[in-house]
Amino acid sequence: MINKRIFGLVLIGLTLFACEDQSKKQIGELHKQVMDLHDVVMAEYGSLEKMGFQLKDSLAALNEAGTADETTLSTFHAAIQQNEKGIEGMNNWMRGFDQKYEEKGPEKAVTYLKEQLVEMEKVKKDFDEATQAAKAILE
Amino acid sequence: MNINRLVGIVCLLGALMSSIGCDSQPASKYPVDKPLPVFGVSKMVDGLLVQHSIPSFSFVNQDSNQVSEKDFDGKIYIADFFFSTCPDICPMMSAQMVRVYEAFEDNEKVAILSHSLDPEYDTPAVLKDYASKLGVQAPKWNMVTGYSRRFISEFGQSNYLVTAKEDEGAPKGILHSGHFLLVDKDRKIRGLYDGTTEREVNMLIHDIKRLLNEE
Numbered sequence: 001m002i003n004k005r006i007f008g009l010v011l012i013g014l015t016l017f018a019c020e021d022q023s024k025k026q027i028g029e030l031h032k033q034v035m036d037l038h039d040v041v042m043a044e045y046g047s048l049e050k051m052g053f054q055l056k057d058s059l060a061a062l063n064e065a066g067t068a069d070e071t072t073l074s075t076f077h078a079a080i081q082q083n084e085k086g087i088e089g090m091n092n093w094m095r096g097f098d099q100k101y102e103e104k105g106p107e108k109a110v111t112y113l114k115e116q117l118v119e120m121e122k123v124k125k126d127f128d129e130a131t132q133a134a135k136a137i138l139e
Numbered sequence: 140m141n142i143n144r145l146v147g148i149v150c151l152l153g154a155l156m157s158s159i160g161c162d163s164q165p166a167s168k169y170p171v172d173k174p175l176p177v178f179g180v181s182k183m184v185d186g187l188l189v190q191h192s193i194p195s196f197s198f199v200n201q202d203s204n205q206v207s208e209k210d211f212d213g214k215i216y217i218a219d220f221f222f223s224t225c226p227d228i229c230p231m232m233s234a235q236m237v238r239v240y241e242a243f244e245d246n247e248k249v250a251i252l253s254h255s256l257d258p259e260y261d262t263p264a265v266l267k268d269y270a271s272k273l274g275v276q277a278p279k280w281n282m283v284t285g286y287s288r289r290f291i292s293e294f295g296q297s298n299y300l301v302t303a304k305e306d307e308g309a310p311k312g313i314l315h316s317g318h319f320l321l322v323d324k325d326r327k328i329r330g331l332y333d334g335t336t337e338r339e340v341n342m343l344i345h346d347i348k349r350l351l352n353e354e
Contacts, residue, residue, distance in 0.1 A: 035226070035227045038226065038227050039227060039228075042225075042227070042228075042315050043315070045315050046292070046296075046315045049288070049292055050292065050296070053289055053292070053293070091222075091224075091257055091259075091260065094222055094224040094225055094226065094257075095224045095257075095260055097224070097226050099226050099230075
């Protein structure tokens, strides 16, 4: 009888250990996915920021010359807006990212990282679109 | 072969390997038979060839004090660029910079200057909190803000992202790459190190000592 109880407790212990190990693995994988996206965006952050400054300088020059048509000016305005959205999107994501997410516990940490992955994918999409829009004008 | 002889041979081999093979990390990043390189393109000013150096600056540190080039007079400093909110390479860089801080904590001739790349968010109070968490203080380690994003981007690109023969290995977009720059007392850049790796930071610590001896 006692042996059966001990066996049962060991089984429960092993199951809990296996679950915790599984959660840790999932957290590790999700964390890596989020950070990989972060790294891709950060590698291009400086270039996008610089293109934003160039767009603003070019627009100021066009306004001063007074020779650009409305279509050209609105193309510049749209690209600058996209640029700011891309840069601010990344800044806001970093500012909001809870680096102590693991303190939430395994289950909530997994949920949190899944949400962050979705957010980071959106940030990258905005970033890529802003880069394309700027390049279309500047290159 | 008796056991004593065998043990002797094994010990001898071990000593040889540790002296030549296993400890393969170079102490310095740059050739030791000449002074550390000077990075950046030299310019002709009034008919004289002037080497690249960091121009005058005035920022605000984590204690809300003004920090200028005058605070670095006669000092070597290590410069970097960071976001206090960055979750990936910045904590790695900070951990490595703490090693530099601790190695030269008692040496008044060495300082650290970390420039925030997110000055809108990184107010002196935010930087103070960041410094406190790392257990570091100004003036040994100044974390600075008080400028526009455009200013610091252009200041960093034009003054720290130098192009010269010695700089061919410098990565593109250095401001966001986690590099540490070694600056001498004449504000010339004398070394470039990956601030995310222990190996490169070991070389930086070694080269700071080299530079102190050189000067």
